[in-house]
Amino acid sequence: MRPLVVDLDGTLHSDDLSWLIFKDVLLSNPYRCFKALLLWVTQNKAAMKTDLALFSNVSVADLNWHRDVISYCVLEKTKGRMLVLATGTPQRIAESCNRHLGYLFDEVIGTDESVNLIGEAKRDHLVKRYRLNGYAYIGNSSQDLPVWSTAAEIGIAYANGKVKRGAEMLNRPIVVRFP
Secondary structure: OOOOOEOEEEOOOOOOOOHHHHHHHHOOHHHHHHHHHHHHOOOHHHHHHHHHHHHHOOOOHHHOHHHHHHHHHHHHOOOOOEEEEEEEEEEEHHHHHHHOOOOOOOOEEEOOOOOOOOOHHHHHHHHHHHOOOOOOEOOHHHHHHHHHHOEEEEEEEOOEEEEHHHHOOOOOOEEEEEE
């Protein structure tokens, strides 16, 4: 059975963790935000995101979790399917989300200092790890279109009409839709 790879922001919950982290650090330590923005300019966005995550106190328990998507993941896990959380959220925060969910995911892949794990970067990582057509993927945004293009099966969660149409045009089996 192919692993089920699931996105975090907008898919497992309705929030934008990058924005919440930035806002949290801005309110508690504005100077740190300035330093993080310099990292973005001098290095990359991934460096900025991971730096901010070190200083954030965002509570993942307070996120607006999509219980229907989580229930689907639980069901798939009971069938023996490997679950992978793959997200543009920094690794440290992604692991906190998995802890909050009772370690639902067997593997957690998040943004690190050098790679912002979204779009083509996420696609390339997943193809390298699981090969072309070697995984199923649930996502919600236009950044997920490249990932869906190499997935064997598609799940669409809380996506707008344009994203849904884009996913449908990929001619991949859509096995689940939320809501």
